[in-house]
Amino acid sequence: xxxxxxxxxxxxxxxxxxxxxxxxxxxxxxxxxxxxxxxxxxxxxxxxxxxxxxxxxxxxxxxxxxxxxxxxxxxxxxxxxxxxxxxxxxxxxxxxxxxxxxxxxxxxxxxxxxxxxxxxxxxxxxxxxxxxxxxxxxxxxxxxxxxxxxxxxxxxxxxxxxxxxxxxxxxxxxxxxxxxxxxxxxxxxxxxxxxxxxxxxxxxxxxxxxxxxxxxxxxxxxxxxxxxxxxxxxxxxxxxxxxxxxxxxxxxxx
Amino acid sequence: xxxxxxxxxxxxxxxxxxxxxxxxxxxxxxxxxxxxxxxxxxxxxxxxxxxxxxxxxxxxxxxxxxxxxxxxxxxxxxxxxxxxxxxxxxxxxxxxxxxxxxxxxxxxxxxxxxxxxxxxxxxxxxxxxxxxxxxxxxxxxxxxxxxxxxxxxxxxxxxxxxxxxxxxxxxxxxxxxxxxxxxxxxxxxxxxxxxxxxxxxxxxxxxxxxxxxxxxxxxxxxxxxxxxxxxxxxxxxxxxxxxxxxxxxxxxxxxxxxxxxxxxxxxxxxxxxxxxxxxxxxxxxxxxxxx
Amino acid sequence: xxxxxxxxxxxxxxxxxxxxxxxxxxxxxxxxxxxxxxxxxxxxxxxxxxxxxxxxxxxxxxxxxxxxxxxxxxxxxxxxxxxxxxxxxxxxxxxxxxxxxxxxxxxxxxxxxxxxxxxxxxxxxxxxxxxxxxxxxxxxxxxxxxxxxxxxxxxxxxxxxxxxxxxxxxxxxxxxxxxxxxxxxxxxxxxxxxxxxxxxxxxxxxxxxxxxxxxxxxxxxxxxxxxxxxxxxxxxxxxxxxxxxxxxxxxxxxxxxxxxxxxxxxxxxxxxxxxxxxxxxxxxxxxxxxxxxxxxxxxxxxxxxxxxxxxxxxxxxxxxxxxxxxxxxxxxxxxxxxxxxxxxxxx
Ligand SMILES: Nc1ncnc2c1ncn2[C@@H]1O[C@H](COP(=O)(O)OP(=O)(O)OP(=O)(O)O)[C@@H](O)[C@H]1O
Ligand SMILES: [Mg+2]
Numbered sequence: 001x002x003x004x005x006x007x008x009x010x011x012x013x014x015x016x017x018x019x020x021x022x023x024x025x026x027x028x029x030x031x032x033x034x035x036x037x038x039x040x041x042x043x044x045x046x047x048x049x050x051x052x053x054x055x056x057x058x059x060x061x062x063x064x065x066x067x068x069x070x071x072x073x074x075x076x077x078x079x080x081x082x083x084x085x086x087x088x089x090x091x092x093x094x095x096x097x098x099x100x101x102x103x104x105x106x107x108x109x110x111x112x113x114x115x116x117x118x119x120x121x122x123x124x125x126x127x128x129x130x131x132x133x134x135x136x137x138x139x140x141x142x143x144x145x146x147x148x149x150x151x152x153x154x155x156x157x158x159x160x161x162x163x164x165x166x167x168x169x170x171x172x173x174x175x176x177x178x179x180x181x182x183x184x185x186x187x188x189x190x191x192x193x194x195x196x197x198x199x200x201x202x203x204x205x206x207x208x209x210x211x212x213x214x215x216x217x218x219x220x221x222x223x224x225x226x227x228x229x230x231x232x233x234x235x236x237x238x239x240x241x242x243x244x245x246x247x248x249x250x251x252x253x254x
Numbered sequence: 255x256x257x258x259x260x261x262x263x264x265x266x267x268x269x270x271x272x273x274x275x276x277x278x279x280x281x282x283x284x285x286x287x288x289x290x291x292x293x294x295x296x297x298x299x300x301x302x303x304x305x306x307x308x309x310x311x312x313x314x315x316x317x318x319x320x321x322x323x324x325x326x327x328x329x330x331x332x333x334x335x336x337x338x339x340x341x342x343x344x345x346x347x348x349x350x351x352x353x354x355x356x357x358x359x360x361x362x363x364x365x366x367x368x369x370x371x372x373x374x375x376x377x378x379x380x381x382x383x384x385x386x387x388x389x390x391x392x393x394x395x396x397x398x399x400x401x402x403x404x405x406x407x408x409x410x411x412x413x414x415x416x417x418x419x420x421x422x423x424x425x426x427x428x429x430x431x432x433x434x435x436x437x438x439x440x441x442x443x444x445x446x447x448x449x450x451x452x453x454x455x456x457x458x459x460x461x462x463x464x465x466x467x468x469x470x471x472x473x474x475x476x477x478x479x480x481x482x483x484x485x486x487x488x489x490x491x492x493x494x495x496x497x498x499x500x501x502x503x504x505x506x507x508x509x510x511x512x513x514x515x516x517x518x519x520x521x522x523x524x525x526x527x528x529x530x531x532x533x534x535x536x537x538x539x540x541x542x543x544x545x
Numbered sequence: 546x547x548x549x550x551x552x553x554x555x556x557x558x559x560x561x562x563x564x565x566x567x568x569x570x571x572x573x574x575x576x577x578x579x580x581x582x583x584x585x586x587x588x589x590x591x592x593x594x595x596x597x598x599x600x601x602x603x604x605x606x607x608x609x610x611x612x613x614x615x616x617x618x619x620x621x622x623x624x625x626x627x628x629x630x631x632x633x634x635x636x637x638x639x640x641x642x643x644x645x646x647x648x649x650x651x652x653x654x655x656x657x658x659x660x661x662x663x664x665x666x667x668x669x670x671x672x673x674x675x676x677x678x679x680x681x682x683x684x685x686x687x688x689x690x691x692x693x694x695x696x697x698x699x700x701x702x703x704x705x706x707x708x709x710x711x712x713x714x715x716x717x718x719x720x721x722x723x724x725x726x727x728x729x730x731x732x733x734x735x736x737x738x739x740x741x742x743x744x745x746x747x748x749x750x751x752x753x754x755x756x757x758x759x760x761x762x763x764x765x766x767x768x769x770x771x772x773x774x775x776x777x778x779x780x781x782x783x784x785x786x787x788x789x790x791x792x793x794x795x796x797x798x799x800x801x802x803x804x805x806x807x808x809x810x811x812x813x814x815x816x817x818x819x820x821x822x823x824x825x826x827x828x829x830x831x832x833x834x835x836x837x838x839x840x841x842x843x844x845x846x847x848x849x850x851x852x853x854x855x856x857x858x859x860x861x862x863x864x865x866x867x868x869x870x871x872x873x874x875x876x877x878x879x880x881x882x883x884x885x886x887x888x889x890x891x892x
Binding site for chain 1: 785
C-alpha cells in the first residue's frame with residue numbers, strides 16, 4: 001500500500017527549478033532512500049512534502065489524502081514527521097523539554113485549564129514527562145535529559161532530533177542526511193536506530209543520505225534525483241549498477 | 255481631494271519625505287554594514303540639528319557652512335560611537351536595541367542640559383515667499399529640500415559605487431569574512447559607515463530646522479518615522495529607504511490635508527498593512543526561509 | 546551504545562538501563578529538591594512583601610506600589626518577548642487600554658471598580674490579539690517597528706478622542722476601589738491590592754512557563770520552523786503570547802489608573818515602553834525571577850539617580866549601555882557567571 005504519493009511535483013525559486021515534475025510513491029513499512037548529487041533538490045522535496053514550501057505545481061498525497069495545501073503543523077499532525085539537514089533543535093531548552101514541547105501538542109491540555117483546572121495541568125504534565133522519559137530511554141538519551149540542547153555532543157544532538165520527531169507519533173518519518181557528520185561507529189548505530197524505528201515501532205522511513213554504504217545496506221527502494229529530475233528508482237542493486245546514476249555522481253563520492 | 259490640494263500635498267510630502275529618506279538611508283547603511291538597528295539615530299539627528307542651528311542662528315554663519323560644520327562634528331561622533339557599539343554587533347536584536355537606546359538617552363539628555371527643552375525657531379535661509387502658479391502655492395524651501403536631498407543621495411551613490419573607499423565599505427558590508435581575510439580593517443569600515451549615516455542625519459536635521467522647531471522632540475518624531483520608512487522600503491536597501499521615506503512623507507501629508515490630527519495614526523496603520531502584504535518591505539525580496 | 550547491539554547483548558542492556566535509571570532518578574530528586582527550595586523562597590518573599598509597608602514612610606510606600614506594579618508589567622512583557630521571542634513594543638498600548646477603559650467606565654459611567662476590571666482586561670487582551678496579528682506575517686525588526694507604530698497610533702487615538710478620553714489632559718477623579726467595604730484610599734491599603742494581583746499573576750506565569758504553554762513558547766522562540774514541523778501551531782502560540790501581554794498590561798493599567806486617580810497619554814509613551822523593556826532585559830530575558838529583580842533594581846536606581854538632577858537621565862542611559870555591554874544575559878546571568886568561574890577555578 002502506498003503511504004505517500006508524490007505526483008508531478010515541481011518547485012521553482014525565481015526561475016530555478018529546484019525540483020521538476022517529480023513523481024514517486026513510498027510503500028507502507030518501507031525504508032526508502034532518496035539520493036542525488038549536491039543541489040539535486042532532495043531537501044527541497046522534503047520541504048514540499050512537509051509543507052514548508054508550497055509546490056509550484058503538482059500534488060502530495062498522504063494516506064490517500066492530499067496534504068500539499070496544509071500548513072506544516074497540520075501535516076505533522078496527520079502523521080508525517082521530519083528532521084532537518086542542519087539540525088534544528090530548541091537550543092535553549094533541555095533534552096527533556098525538547099521532547100515534552102512536542103508531546104504537549106497532543107497531551108490535551110487546554111488554555112482554559114491554566115486558569116481553572118490546575119489539577120488537570122499538573123496531572124497531564126506528569127504523564128507527559130513519563131512519556132518523554134520512556135522515549136529518552138529508548139534512544140539512550142536518559143543521561144542527557146537535563147542538558148541544554150546546544151551543549152550536547154553533535155552525535156547526541158542528531159539522535160535527539162530523531163527522538164523528538166518520533167514524539168509526534170508519526171506514521172512516516174523523513175530523515176534528511178541523518179549520517180552527515182557522524183563517524184563510523186555512530187553511523188552503524190544510526191543504521192540500527194533506523195531499523196528499530198521501522199521494525200519495532202512500525203514507522204515508514206524515507207531518508208536522504210550521501211553515505212552510500214549505509215543507503216545500500218538498509219534501504220529497500222532508492223529514488224535518485226539529479227538536477228531536480230527523477231533519474232531512476234529501484235532496488236539498491238539496480239540503482240548502483242545504473243550508468244546514468246554513475247555519471248551523475250561522477251566526481252562525486254563514488 | 256481636488257487636483258490643487260493633491261499637487262500641493264504631493265510636493266509638500268516629497269519635501270518632508272526626502273528628509274525621512276535621508277534618515278532612513280542612515281538606518282539602512284548602518285544595518286547593512288553592522289547588522290545593527292541604531293535606535294540612537296534620531297538623537298544623532300537632533301544633536302546635528304542643534305549644532306547646525308547654533309552656528310546658523312547664534313553665530314550667523316552661512317546656512318551651508320552650518321550644515322558642513324554640523325556634518326563634520328556629527329560624523330566624528332558617529333565614528334566614536336562605533337567603538338561603543340562594537341560589542342553589540344554580535345548580540346541579539348533586543349540587546350542592540352537597548353544598547354543603542356541607552357546611547358540615545360545620553361545624547362538626548364546632554365542636549366537638554368546644553369540647549370534646554372524649549373526648542374529654537376530657525377529662519378529660512380532663503381526668501382520663502384510661496385510661489386503661486388494658478389491655484390497652486392508652493393514653498394520654495396520645500397523644493398530646496400527636495401533638490402538638496404537628491405544631490406546628497408546622488409553624491410552618496412557616487413561615493414559608494416565609484417570611489418575606492420566606497421567600494422571597500424560596500425564589500426566589507428557584503429562579505430564580512432572575505433574582507434577580513436583580505437586584511438581589510440572591518441572596524442574602520444564600520445566606523446566610516448556609522449559616520450556616514452550620521453552625516454546624513456545631521457544634514458537632514460539642519461535642513462528640516464526651518465520647517466519644524468529644532469527641539470529635543472525631533473529625535474523621536476523624525477527618528478521613529480525614519481526607521482519605519484527604512485523598514486517600509488526594505489531594511490538595508492538604499493533604494494528601499496528612498497522609496498520608504500518618500501512614501502511616508504506623501505502619505506502623512508495627504509492624510510493630513512483631510513483629517514489633520516489623524517495623519518500619524520492612519521499613516522502607521524497603512525504602514526502595518528503594507529508590511530502584512532509585503533513582509534520584507536516594498537523593494538525587499540520575499541526570501542523563502544532556507545531550511 | 547547502539548540500539549541493535551544493545552538488543553543483542555541483553556545483560557549489558559539491562560545493566561546500562563539500570564545505571565541510566567539511577568542517575569535519572571537522582572537528578573529527578575535533585576530537581577524536586579530545588580523546586581521545594583524555590584517554594585520556600587517564594588513564601589519568604591511574600592512574607593517580606595506583606596510586611597514591608599509597616600516599615601515604609603509615605604514616599605517609600607509609593608515607590609513600593611510602583612515596584613510591585615512594574616513587576617507585573619515586566620513579567621507580562623517577558624512572556625511575549627523573553628519566552629515566545631516576539632518583539633512586542635506595544636505592551637504600553639495594552640497598559641493604556643486597561644487604564645483608560647477602567648478610568649472611563651468608573652468616572653463617566655460610574656461603574657464599580659470590580660465590574661470595570663474584567664471589562665478593561667477584556668479590552669486590553671483584545672487589543673493584544675489585534676496588535677499581535679502582524680506577527681503572523683512579519684518578524685524581527687519588522688515586527689518591532691510594526692508594533693511600535695501601532696502603539697503610537699493607539700496613543701494618538703487616545704489624544705484625538707478627547708470627548709471620551711479627555712484628550713491630552715487625561716482623566717482625573719478616578720475613584721479608589723473598595724474591598725469588602727474597606728475603601729482602599731491610602732497607598733498603604735492600596736499596596737495590598739496591587740500586591741495580591743501581582744502575586745496572582747506571578748503564580749500564573751510560573752505555572753505557564755513551567756508547563757506546556759511555556760515550552761511551546763520557547764520552542765517557537767528557539768526555532769519556529771522546527772516547531773511547525775513538529776505539530777506546534779506557531780500562529781496560535783504567538784497570538785496567545787500577545788494576549789498574555791494584553792492580560793498583564795491590562796491588569797497593570799487598571800491598577801495604575803486607580804492608584805493615581807489620574808491617567809494621561811503622557812504616561813503611555815515610547816519612553817515608558819523602553820523602561821519596561823529595560824527592566825525585562827536587564828533582569829534577564831526568559832526568566833520571570835529576573836523581571837522581579839529588574840523591576841526592584843531599576844526603580845530604586847531611578848529614584849537614587851534623582852539626586853543628580855539634570856544629569857540623572859544621562860547617567861541612566863550610560864548605565865543601560867554598560868549593563869547591556871558587560872552583562873548581556875541580564876541579572877540572572879550573574880549566577881551562571883559565578884558558577885562558571887567556580888568551575889574554572891576548581892579545575
Ligand atoms: N529557499 C531557497 N531559495 C532559493 N533557492 C533554493 C532554496 N532552497 C533550495 N534552493 C535551491 O534549490 C536547489 C536544490 O537545493 P536542495 O537543498 O534541495 O539540494 P539537496 O539535494 O538537498 O543538496 P545537498 O545534498 O547539498 O543537501 C539548489 O540549487 C538550491 O540553491
Ligand atoms: Mg539537502
